[in-house]
Amino acid sequence: MTTQQADAEQRKLQAFVSEYYGRLLASSADLKTNACCAGGAPPAWIxxxxxxxxxxxxxxxxxCGxxxxxxxxxxxxxxxxxxTGRDVFVIAQLVGPDGLVHGIDMTEEQLSLARDTAGWHSERFGYPKPNTAFHLGYVEDLRSVGIADASVDVVVSNCVVNLSPRKDLVLAEVFRVLKPGGELYISDVFADRRLPPEVASDPMLYAECLGGALYQGDFVSLARRAGFIDPRxxxxxxxxIQHDEISTRVGAARFSSVTYRLFKLDGLDEQCEDYGQSVVYRGGIEGAESVFWLDDHHAFERGRPERVCANTAAMLSSTRLAPWFDVLGARATHFGLFPCGPTMAAAQYQRSSPAAGGGACC
Structure with missing residues (x-):
């Protein structure tokens, strides 16, 4: 396939997805599978x-979460x-009146509702003016909607990257707009294998968040090439998939909703390295007053020292999370590979429900 043909196919998929979500679906109940629907109870702070x-x-x-x-x-x-801006309006409350939330979407019909209710939401929140901005555009090209280099603290994505035909461009754009120490927090649908062309190019499966699902190993590789060295x-x-026809189309492939966090940090190691560092959580993060989960195997209990690798130390000391953590020890003397595993708190408080803010589709 030539570059022009590939571009044409990508535009066709984008047009179908835009039509599907903008005109064909009246509500989330119209979806044919639960891959693109939020499931499970959110945490109380949400x-x-x-x-x-x-x-x-x-x-x-x-x-998907x-x-x-x-x-x-x-x-x-x-x-x-x-x-339509659900997550934008939730986040608008979390950032407060001095924060700002940009919503990007390629579907005018959905953005119209978000824009029409922006004033209603700011009044509901008790803000003097809206702290939200909605932009018609593509997630592969944030520059076209005015998002400048190193201008954003956090990028979130809820079951959207799988809908993009150029996931490499999405990750590159996110890396560009994030400030040093910024974070991409993404919940999406992933596959347990590389999907065959007849599945990956099926417009209906694509719009239902299945055809565009990446094999997790490929996502990690793409993320690292974009600059996110240590996806967690x-x-x-x-x-x-509770739909017989779609289940038949995807064959033996299995899908999962996975939430990742990826930090834009210089100097991260490709594997866990030991510099003799420890971390103490000061407590105080809303929804995690006693125990904070960084990822699925790093939990930190207030006042309890935990040995950590250099990457984890950086994630807690060189990002917006720094005010809540004390990192003990400098990255000076290397002691070899870090025996990475669950922190003591993670082993003690193993959870059966998703992490705070984490996603689960079913």
Whole structure:
């Protein structure tokens, strides 16, 4: 296939997805599978904010969880593929009146509802003016909607990257707009294998968040090439396809909703290295007052020292999370590979539910 043919196929897929979500679906109930729908109960610190979202916005939302990280007060956030703006309006409450949330989407019909309710939401939140901005555009080209280099603290994405035919460009753009120490927090659908062309190019499967699902190993490789050296899994949950025709089309492939966090940090190691460092959580993060989960095997209990690798130390000391952590020891003397495994708190408080803000499709 020539470059021109590939570009034409990509545009055709994007047009179908835009039509599917903009005109063909009246609500999330119209989806044929649960891959693109939020499932499971959100944590309490999100539930209280969801209650303030306009019901019309909530009913037309499509996503695979609640990929909203903690510690966002005063932050500038970008939501990729924001749709009607449910997550944008939740995050708007978390960043506060001095923060700013950009919503990017390629579907005018959904953005129209988000824009129409922006004033309603700011009044509901008690803000003097909206702290949200909605942009019609593509997640592969954030520059075209005015998102400047190194201008964003956090980028979130809720079951959207799998809908992009150029996931490499999405990750490169996210890396470009993030400030040093910034974070991509993404919940999406992933496959347990590389999907055959007849599945990956099927417009219906693509729009249902299955055809574009990446093999997790390929996602990690793409992320590292973009500059995100150490992607961390926050939570994972299997997806059940309760639709006979679609189940037959995808064959033996299995899908999961996985939430990742990826930091833009210089100097991260490709594997866990030991510099004799420890971390103490000071406590105080909303929703994690006693125990904070960085990822699925790094939990930190308030006041309890935990040995960590150099990458984890950097994630907790050189990002917006730094005010809540004390890192003991400098990255000076190398002691070899770090025996990476669950922290003591993670082993003690093993959870059966997704992490705070993590996503689960079923």
């Amino acid at each position: 539930t209280s904010r969801l209650a303030k979202v306009h019901p019309d916005v909530a009913s037309r939302f499509y996503g 609640f990929p909203i990280p903690q510690g966002l007060r005063g932050a500038t956030v970008v939501d990729l593929g924001c749709g 899994v926050v939570s994972a949950s299997p997806i059940s």
